[in-house]
Amino acid sequence: MSESSLSTTTATETGLGAGPIAADDGGWYIDLMPDELALARAQMASGLVGLAEAVLVRRVAQLQTQGGAALDELDVARALLAEALWRQGRPIAAGGVAGRIRASSLERRRPLIMVVEAEALAATGQSEAAASLMQRIIDEVGVDEAWRLRGGVASRLPWPVPPSLRARRPAEVAAARRGMEPSGVPTIADPERTAAAHARLEAARLLYGAGDAERGDRELMVALRLDARIAPEGLPLLEPTLEIEAPTERLLLYGDLLRAAGRGPEASAVYDRAARS
Numbered sequence: 001m002s003e004s005s006l007s008t009t010t011a012t013e014t015g016l017g018a019g020p021i022a023a024d025d026g027g028w029y030i031d032l033m034p035d036e037l038a039l040a041r042a043q044m045a046s047g048l049v050g051l052a053e054a055v056l057v058r059r060v061a062q063l064q065t066q067g068g069a070a071l072d073e074l075d076v077a078r079a080l081l082a083e084a085l086w087r088q089g090r091p092i093a094a095g096g097v098a099g100r101i102r103a104s105s106l107e108r109r110r111p112l113i114m115v116v117e118a119e120a121l122a123a124t125g126q127s128e129a130a131a132s133l134m135q136r137i138i139d140e141v142g143v144d145e146a147w148r149l150r151g152g153v154a155s156r157l158p159w160p161v162p163p164s165l166r167a168r169r170p171a172e173v174a175a176a177r178r179g180m181e182p183s184g185v186p187t188i189a190d191p192e193r194t195a196a197a198h199a200r201l202e203a204a205r206l207l208y209g210a211g212d213a214e215r216g217d218r219e220l221m222v223a224l225r226l227d228a229r230i231a232p233e234g235l236p237l238l239e240p241t242l243e244i245e246a247p248t249e250r251l252l253l254y255g256d257l258l259r260a261a262g263r264g265p266e267a268s269a270v271y272d273r274a275a276r277s
Contacts, residue, residue: 036059037076040052040056040059040084041080043055044080044083044084049087050088052080052084053084053088056081056084059077060074060077060078060081063077071102075101075102075105075108078100078101079101079107079112079113082094082095082097082101083112083113083116085097086115086153087153089154091116091120091123092120092124094116094119095116095121096120098120099117111140111141111145111149114136114137115137115150118130118134119155122157130156130157131157134159143160143161144162146160147159147162193226193227194226194227196226196227197224197226197227197229197230198223200226201220203219204216204223204237207219208238208240213241217238217250217253220234220253221256224256224257231256231258231260231261232261235257235258238253238257239254242254247277248277251273251274251277254270255267255268255270255271255274258270
């Protein structure tokens with residue numbers, strides 16, 4: 001066997017391409033994958049997780065025969081193999097592989113490996129330990145990063161949904177379509193303000209019933225400023241009292257109620273009407 005042939009065989013068997021390789025036909029070949037771990041990463045990124053598993057199983061077997069000199073690379077290979085198994089819907093097998101990574105290794109503390117271990121715990125019925133580990137991951141990397149790491153893999157754990165993917169209220173959707181932030185809708189309700197708003201709303205109901213529309217408008221306006229969520233209840237109080245030629249102030253209050261209730265197009269029409277009055 002020639003020296004060039006031996007070099008080619010050695011590089012192929014070990015999976016290590018150190019640069020251009022001379023072949024028997026006089027040409028040169030460049031190994032674009034410097035090692036099998038890089039190959040496995042590329043395969044997983046391309047969705048070929050089954051092929052990546054086969055490459056990693058072979059590489060792990062090779063590294064196990066090399067003793068202490070290859071422990072770091074062996075941990076990396078096992079971490080990749082655990083990820084490949086988990087992404088194929090085999091969390092228990094993935095957890096077994098992840099458990100063989102040395103506790104002192106940095107690979108064991110990677111968030112993705114912690115996700116794999118949490119899923120393995122959930123699959124084996126250890127729900128409390130799995131939930132505790134899930135919360136630790138969220139505390140360390142955040143909701144968005146934890147969601148990205150999972151990459152759409154099915155889970156038995158109640159992973160929180162990132163705010164950008166959560167369902168929005170009709171008022172927020174209407175505001176987003178207008179290219180503006182929701183107006184007057186607090187993110188976190190203040191119980192005291194909510195209670196005060198409902199007290200003002202009831203006062204407005206009594207005043208409208210007594211025929212005092214002017215004072216009823218004032219009470220309803222304060223209620224809306226305290227908590228915009230009363231808008232759907234305030235609209236039935238105001239609408240029956242609106243005359244055809246309503247004053248500008250009443251039309252503006254009506255538009256504010258419609259906008260807070262998520263009825264943006266109707267609110268815009270009322271504002272236009274107020275501008276012409």
